[in-house]
Amino acid sequence: MAQTAEPPQELHFVQYNHSLEAQYLPAIRALISKDLSEPYSIYVYRYFLCQWAHLCFMALSPVDGSLVGVIICKLEVHAVHSTPTRRGYIAMLATASPYRGRGVATALVKMAIDAMAVRKADEIVLETEEDNLSAMRLYERLGFLRSKKLHRYYLNGNSAYRLVLLLRSVDPDSSPGLGEGAITE
Amino acid sequence: MADFGIGVPDELARLSLGNGAEQQASRAPDMNSAGIVAVDITDRFSLAVKTLEPGELVKDEFFTLFESVGALEIMDPKMDSGCIKPGDEFEELYDVRQPLLPEEVLGIIDQLICHEMSWHLGYPLSQTLFTSVYVEALSMPNPVGIEQAIFVRDPKDKSNDQPMLQVLRAYCLGLLKACGYVNERVRAEHSYEEEDFVTNTYNRTLLANVPTDAIRAAITEAKGLLQKLRSDSGHSYRAEVIDALEVRLELRDIFLQATECPQYIKEPNLAQIPWQQGISLLPALKSTHHLCKPVDDSFSAKLQRKLASTIPPRPIVQLGFDDAFENLTRLFQDGLEIIGVLQYTDTQCLQACVSALQSKKPQPLVYVRTLLQTFLFDAMEVLGSMSIRQLIDDDLSIITLPASPLLDRANDEIEVVHDPRFIVSQQMEFFRQRAAQPFLDILRTLCQNRCRVRRTLCHTVRAWDNLQVDAEEVDQVVQAQLKESPLSHMFLDATQHADSLPLSLSSWAYFYKLRQMEWIVQLGFELEVYQGDELAGMYWYLNYLAKCRLRHLERIKSFTVRRAEEIRALKTHENVYAGLQTRQLERSLSFVRLSLLDAAATWELSDALSCLYTVLGRLGLVKPPGRPYSNDEFRYELRMKPFASIGLPELPSFEDFTAGTKQPGTSTDDILEYCERSLMGAKRAFETMTRLPPAESFSVGSHERWLGTAKNALKSCIAAGLVVKTIQVALRKREKADLKFKVEIPTPDKAYHDWWLIPKLTPLP
Helix, strand or coil, rough: CCCCCCCCCCCCEEEHHHHHHHHHHHHHHHHHHHHCCCCCCCHHHHHHHHHCCHEEEEEEEECCCCCCEEEEEEEEEEEECCCCEEEEEEEEEECCCCHCCCCCHHHHHHHHHHHHCCCCCCCCEEEEECHHHHHHHHHHHHCCEEEEEEECCCCCCCCCCEEECCCCCCCCCCCCCCCHHCCCC | CCCCCHHHHHHHHHCCCCCCCCCCCCCCCCCCCCCCHHHHHHHHHHHHCCCCCCCCCCCCCCCHHHHHCCCCCCCCCCCCCCCCCCCCCCCCCCCCCCCCCCCHHHHHHHHHHHHHHHHHHHHHHCHHHEHHHHHHHCCCCCCCCCCCCCCCCCCHHHHHHHHHHHHHHHHHHHHHHHHHHHHHHHHCCCCCEEEEECCCCCCCCCCCCCCCHHHHHHHHHHHHHHHHHHCCCCCCHHHHHHHHHHHHHHHHHHHHHHCCHHHCCCCHHHHHHHHHHHHHHHHHHHCHHHHCCCCHHHHHHHHHCCCCCCCCCCCCCCCCHHHHHHHHHHHHHHHHHHHHCCCCCCHHHHHHHHHHHHHHCCCCCHHHHHHHHHHHHHHHCCCCEHHHHHHHHHHHHCCCCCCCCHHHHHHHHCCCCHHHHHHHHHHHHHHHHHHHHHHHHHHHHHCCCHHHHHHHHHHHHHHHHHHHHHHHHHHHHHHHHHHCCCCCHHHHCCCCCCCHHCCCCHHHHHHHHHHHHHHHHHHHCCCCCCCHHHHHHHHHHHHHHHHHHHHHHHHHHHHHHHHHHHHHHHHEEEEEEEHHHHHHHHHHHHHHHHHHHHHHHHHHHHHHHHHHHHHHHCCCCCCCCCCCCHHHHHHHHHHHHHHHCCCCCCCCHHHHHHHHHCCCCCCHHHHHHHHHHHHHHHHHHHHHHHHHCCCCCCCCCCHHHHHHHHHHHHHHHHHHHHHHHHHHHHHHCCCCCCCCEEEECCCCHHEECCCCCCCEEEEEC
16 A cells, blocks of 8 residues: 555645635646746646646645645546547646645545546546656556656656556447547536 | 647647748738728627636637647746846847957857757757857848858948957857758658757748858858967967867868768768767867856847747756767767768668667767668668668568569569569569558667657557568468469478468568567666566566567578578579579578577576566565555556557467466475576577677677677676575575565666666665
């Protein structure tokens, strides 16, 4: 079993919804941009948050409700190669530095995986920087495998690994239906 | 080979793709038409917007992640390149007319070298060379001739005449022209925009309209100026600085010649000259770098505002001179080395050569890799003179069709449509056309970055799977024809039972398919795709593939041997081709001997390592993570995805894989003993390989590298043997407690060989 310490009991984990935008979007952007060489525009966040609010979770401080961690995902039918699959994608994950090493990120990833599994995701994928060993350890402890290495994937010239978690066997003969498009319930 | 991304970085990369050397300025549409009635919708729009919550997303189904990433927030200094901080100027105010000391020119030039190499490493011009005000002054407006390519665009302005500015100008001209050549080369061949190299020139032409001869003349002229200064005592310039400047101008001239080396594709000795000259000049560049006086002001990120691009402002790339110099040296060394491929011996030596070059660490720069592609494939000819048919026939004659009537060019002369030779000729031509692309793709694929090599192989292996099926059909038609034909005596034995049909073409395709499947797994080790607890399984699968290759090679060998016997029987009679045929057969026998050795070595060593990691797993020294969201079967499915659709060799069942990886019925002692024996076998095979001369190891042109790799594999066997011994001794001594070792699995850069990861055991107190 994952040997990560349980996240601090007192943290509140909240599913995002649009009514929280004014209160939390600036903090979400600030937390995520810290690790980015170039900030994403507000539309990148809204692209994810408005369509897949149910796949975005926040960890909040019980003291003042401030943002401690966040995960942002999407879930779509992916049909570029071969068999179409319902592919979940973890787009962004961040924990405020004072709270790192306490399992906050793991807890957020688990919530996202559970939410995507309920919505019948076949697989969940993400990319992580090749030298971000702690992120890779986190995902690999949960069951992700590195499927490929992506050369100079990031603007800073670093390469990435694509990590994949298979949630169900993908049968090439049964497809989830191409006409469905994005799942936006 | 398109692989569409799914993440934000993919979309960011796509953003800056669209570019031509010179773009048309966009114009507002012409609205003065009788059919168009303009209506002011401001009020209606304002009203409609009031019904929305702030931040609500209004979009159609075509608004994708790409569009959202493309949006910029105006007045955010990190996104809006036109946003000016209070008190700052919009324009870069550096004056290119100002007088410069020779040390300062040297400083600017060496900084330009750093930027040039950053560009070669994959950073865009916007963050490298195009941050130089001198480069900008020469580039814009686009000069249509050498006389316009001056820093101050007023020919009467006397500042242009300053000797130091003339030296700097000549350097920059040579630099930009060379970059133009490099960019053209990279665009012409296969590489990956953004991940390998950024060819975007943001509306600058890199002096496309200025002839190279004029630029070389300007460099010569500037060198003359320096020589004059050297003999002139009326200034206080230091002679060593003047010399250093001359070295740099000389290097520019040499680099320009080097970029033109593809014109000597038929004369490799001439093509090598500038690369050799560059290598001998480089030490003088490094030893004079300390004389530089940097002029940091002459580089500015603000120049990005002038570039035709919507991308946000990005910082100037900082590459140190030592790093840049190392890359520049590598560029020249690798450039020289790739010309070696032009010395063609045969297809297998060529593949070995390309493969050896590309597995160098670090991998040759993109420019060198694209230059290699030009040599290989330019103008539908291979290496400047061979047709693709020659290449394919040569390869077939090495692997499965030595001294074969199928490759007899005389078949092409037959015009009688019922003549079997006519049909054979037709079928073979059909097959060549079918096989050309996949066959050339092997070489093309090897020229890509290592991550792409593995990803591309996952696709090409399927193409070879299909090729094998088509090849089998051709094999059968050809077989049927030859049975009736005067050539049939050559195959009399072979047609006695279906099993003994040579099926030469499909057999050839199967051989390559197996090789590629092995490469995919081996590159997985090299690129650190597998986790520690997966190694037992992945070496087990590699062993499975090597076994298939070995068996297949034994089959190929039996036909080659039989063919040799047939030819020997004919020799004394009327066979005029005996000499040529015997040589071909000897070559094929050499090749099959080498391949058998390689397959056996791979079989034994992968077998041993699979066993070793199984034992480490059993002893709890390599532990799998908890993985609450996964199970062994799903991970097997995911791992084997590239191979699942391949018909032959069949994918082992999950049960077989588990049994092979866990070896439930076998004791740890027995596994270790077996492991030792396999290592001995692998060692013997590698040792035999290292003793083969270049011709017999099919490594003419790259023998040293090939030998180095084989010796490293041998070292891996020895290292693995020591680990096995250590465990055996510890197990014998062990009382009830667990073995106290720390196991480290080395990253490939710390292993003897990228593909053979030997665990390191450290005893714990």
